[in-house]
Every structure is written in C-alpha cells, then in structure tokens.
Amino acid sequence: MRQQSSHDGPVAGSAGAEGRRHFGVGVRPPEVQVPVAGEPAAALETEPERSPIWAVGGGKGGTGKTFVSAALAQQLARHGLAVNLVDADFGAPNLHTFLGVQDPSTDLSHFFYGNRLPLEEVLVEADGNGLKLAAGSNRRFSLANLEYFRRLRLLRHIRALPGQVIVDTGAGTALNSIDFFNVSDLPILVTNANPASIENLFLFLEAVALRILKQEVRTLGLQKEVSRRWEAEGKPPESVPSLLGIARDLGGGYQRRLLEALEPFQPCLIVNKTRGDEDILLGRCLVDVAKRCLGTRLCYVGAVPFDRRVTECLTRFLPFVSTHPSSEAAVAIMLIMDRLLERSQSLERQQ
Amino acid sequence: MRPRGRARTPFEVLDLPPDATAEEIQDAYLLLVSTYGENSYATYTVLSDRERKKILQQVEKAYQTLKHLRRTSDASQAEEEEAAAEVEPPALQSPVQPPPRRGRRWAWLSSLLAFLRVERSPDPNGHPLGSEVTRQLAGSYRLSAGQYLKNVRTHKGLSLDAIARSTRISVQHLQALEEDDLEELPSGSYRRMMLSSYARTLGLSSEALLQDLPEQRA
Numbered sequence: 001m002r003q004q005s006s007h008d009g010p011v012a013g014s015a016g017a018e019g020r021r022h023f024g025v026g027v028r029p030p031e032v033q034v035p036v037a038g039e040p041a042a043a044l045e046t047e048p049e050r051s052p053i054w055a056v057g058g059g060k061g062g063t064g065k066t067f068v069s070a071a072l073a074q075q076l077a078r079h080g081l082a083v084n085l086v087d088a089d090f091g092a093p094n095l096h097t098f099l100g101v102q103d104p105s106t107d108l109s110h111f112f113y114g115n116r117l118p119l120e121e122v123l124v125e126a127d128g129n130g131l132k133l134a135a136g137s138n139r140r141f142s143l144a145n146l147e148y149f150r151r152l153r154l155l156r157h158i159r160a161l162p163g164q165v166i167v168d169t170g171a172g173t174a175l176n177s178i179d180f181f182n183v184s185d186l187p188i189l190v191t192n193a194n195p196a197s198i199e200n201l202f203l204f205l206e207a208v209a210l211r212i213l214k215q216e217v218r219t220l221g222l223q224k225e226v227s228r229r230w231e232a233e234g235k236p237p238e239s240v241p242s243l244l245g246i247a248r249d250l251g252g253g254y255q256r257r258l259l260e261a262l263e264p265f266q267p268c269l270i271v272n273k274t275r276g277d278e279d280i281l282l283g284r285c286l287v288d289v290a291k292r293c294l295g296t297r298l299c300y301v302g303a304v305p306f307d308r309r310v311t312e313c314l315t316r317f318l319p320f321v322s323t324h325p326s327s328e329a330a331v332a333i334m335l336i337m338d339r340l341l342e343r344s345q346s347l348e349r350q351q
Numbered sequence: 352m353r354p355r356g357r358a359r360t361p362f363e364v365l366d367l368p369p370d371a372t373a374e375e376i377q378d379a380y381l382l383l384v385s386t387y388g389e390n391s392y393a394t395y396t397v398l399s400d401r402e403r404k405k406i407l408q409q410v411e412k413a414y415q416t417l418k419h420l421r422r423t424s425d426a427s428q429a430e431e432e433e434a435a436a437e438v439e440p441p442a443l444q445s446p447v448q449p450p451p452r453r454g455r456r457w458a459w460l461s462s463l464l465a466f467l468r469v470e471r472s473p474d475p476n477g478h479p480l481g482s483e484v485t486r487q488l489a490g491s492y493r494l495s496a497g498q499y500l501k502n503v504r505t506h507k508g509l510s511l512d513a514i515a516r517s518t519r520i521s522v523q524h525l526q527a528l529e530e531d532d533l534e535e536l537p538s539g540s541y542r543r544m545m546l547s548s549y550a551r552t553l554g555l556s557s558e559a560l561l562q563d564l565p566e567q568r569a
Contacts, residue, residue, distance in 0.1 A: 285386035
C-alpha cells in the first residue's frame, strides 16, 4: 500500500505532512490539501501508510544519543521490524561507528550532492537483521550547515522509507536538531544524571517549546503585537514563561491557545549511564520540573545503566547490543523499546 | 504551569487526583522532596534557589494538610487497610505501626529512619532521601533481577518449562523469580542458588552474572 517514490519527484511528503507539525517555520500547510500536479489524486485520499519516525535528541553532547539510537534500532531489528537509521548529526556523524560500519560505501553526501541518489539507495546494511543505515558523511563539511530545502528533501525521503525510522540528531539547539525533533512522531530525549546534562536538556526543551509557541503566535497573527510588548518590557530573555505571560496579558484566550499548541508535544525521556537508584529516580524528578516550570509533559520511559563495555565495543568496532545481548544495558534498552512501541501505537490510535 | 486565578488545592500542588490514597500522597510528597530538596540538581538553571524553596514550601504545606486530612477521615478505614496490606508503607501516618514480619524488619526500619531524616533534619550533604526510599521511588524504572532474567529468556526463545527441566526448579518458583515475587520464594542462600542456577541455564557465565545481574532486593 505504501507509495513507492521515484527519485526527486514530489514524494509523499507534502500530503503526508498533513495533520502533524510541519517542518520549520514559514508557511503552514493549508487546511485542505490541494492535489499536487502530477501526483495521483487517489494517493491523497487514502493517506499512504507512513513509517513512524522516532527522533533522538537532547541538547548535551556525549549523553549517549547516538548509542541509544543505535541500540534501539538494533533491538527493534532483533524484534523483527524493518528499521532505518538516519544520522542527522551532520556536523559530527558517528552512528556508523557505533554500529561497527567503518567505511560506509554510500552516505548522506551522495543524497545531498552530486547525482543526488534517493535515500533508499544510500542506505547500507548494518548488523544484519534488516537494519539499514543512512550514514553521515565525513567527506563534506558543508553538510554541517545544511540548508533548509535540503533538510526538507531529506524529511520527505525519510517519510517515504518502508519501515520504522530512527533519526539521530546532533547536540546543541541548532534548528537542524530542533526541527527533526519537532516533526517526528515520537521525540525521545536522552540525558545523563548530572547538572551539565540537565542544563542542556532544559535549554533544548525550551528551544523546541518556544519554536512551537512562536509558530502558533504566527498562526494567530500575533507576531507584531507580541514583539511590540516584548520590546516594551525591555526585551527580557526569551522563554516559555515570558511568552506565555505576554499572551496572558493580551487576553482573548491567547494563552490558552498557546498552551493547547504545546499540549501535543510530549517527548519521551531516557536517563542514560545511570550509576544507581538516585540517577534512575532523577528521571521522575525531571518529569515534574518540566511540567511545573516549562508546561511540557515528559514521558519517562526508562534508564540505561552505565556499562564500560560500550566504549570497549566502540574501540573494537563492534555493535554493542549484538555483542552483549544479555548485558543489563541491552535488556534495559529492550524494556525501553517496549514502552516506546506501546506509546507509539497509542499515539497512532489517537490520530 | 497554569493560568493565574484561583489558588491551587493541596492535591494540585502534589500533582495528584483528589481521590489519591494515603500511599500515593506519601509517594508524591517524597518524589517532590527529592526533586525540589536542598541537594537536588533537577531544577538546575530552570529555577532560582528562591523559586525552588518556594515550591518546596508549597509542597510541604500541601502535604501537611493532606496528611492531616487523611488521618482524620481514614481513621476507621486505615485499620482495615493495615490488616489487609501486604507491605506497610514507611510509618508516616502514625508513628507507631506494628513492625512487619521477619525479614522485612530491616527494610522497614531503614525506610522509617530515612523518613524521619526527611521530616526532622535533612542531611545537608547527602541525598535528601535515604537509599531505601530512593530505591522505592525509582520503582518500575529500576531493572530488577526477575525482569532481567525474563527478558534474556524470552529473547533466547526459551520457555519456562525448558528452564524448569534443566534447572529442576519448579515453574512456579521460576515464575516467582521472574516476577520478583519474594513471598512465593524460599529465602536466603536457597533463593540465591535458584537465581544463579537459572542464570547459568541462560548461558550467563559467573563473571557475566556478577556484572549483569541487577543487585537483588534484600
């Protein structure tokens, strides 16, 4: 039933974007989709079966976003699902290294430049079990600052991939990371139990929340009014509470509208490299702080215990999960996968 | 985060439904103490020290109110519940609760002590809650030995019967091991032997066992 896309034609993207947060800012998708010329109208009526996109992000570098992406993908593949991994950490790609793929024959530079291969042809086999990887490129530095239209094309192609997709995003609050995180069906945050990770986690969370709120401000046609008030208040630091405060002062139920726009954003949370019960408990604490202070509901899906064999595997170019399938960390990832699948399915039912 | 207006009820402060049980109230309170307590970094960069303390005060006040409420309204019900309850929560509602059965006495005592520390004098240097309470609050997010064994077994495609045949441990006992149902299991070294025998059958070497098996509940 899946619509097989040809090279660079309008892939299921424009139609598939209906009903969910769209990529980036700018134009909002129209309420009623107009069939694109050259695209069969029937495909628009019955929305093609989409592959669920899970995006892994979280601000701080070194928390284990890439490890979690690779390990989740490995467990999903072992579970019998067709899984595609996309390394969207364009500036510092190493998902392939975590999977023991030392020199991928094709990578995303082949997708973006030159002959511009379709994403499906860029995928390389990794770790058996039907796991495929779109590797980041060590060849092109310009990938680090990817233009908006290129990201958009990647997203269209990702949507058309058959099977489950996991996107590993880069550290920091660059729009690239935020946008991939934002459009995914299941955003997943990875943090460690230390103040530096928490600091970056909340910064990232607020950046994503602000992007959603600003989009809604634009939809409501309030940009001018909001920026006028913001300047009148002496340009306080941009934050979710300050923006909501301005909306409240505007009256007219705008604050409620903004909160409603934020409501569907409920990322999952994983605490990685835990070294005891206190670290595991921290996940529950963060859920409360995010709700109370940032108006964002997190869904804590589990903790992964620290395992120094992760680094050992890395140095020997071995994928961790298939090398140590019975390790506590691999089993923890399996339990997390169960929770994520459950959540993914319940979100799908809601739509 | 809510629109300004009416004051929040104590239940809302603790993020609980109005029909929350005494145990849920206590759990929520402990979680919030560990979130907004003196040595927590969960609010780092999001709240100033003053804001954090303010939330902690609100939580404290809400909890005191609810504790009082529950104690008066549940006075008769509590007796029945106590009789029926398998595990008594750490003594919060009344300072003199009958100590639990043998074997749990230590856990009960340490959680009681941990709790007294919270209520009386929070340790300025350590985690605001004792290790027993922390473990309890980590709850289902904590990988247990049983969950671990069960996952490894199912992944290897082995049935409980197969394990029972090779370990000569009854299926009931194996099931109890997997569910961490200590009530159903013999205590002490015999239980440890069962666990290691089960683990060996799954192909976990003794070395791996030490590394992999999550620390067992006492």
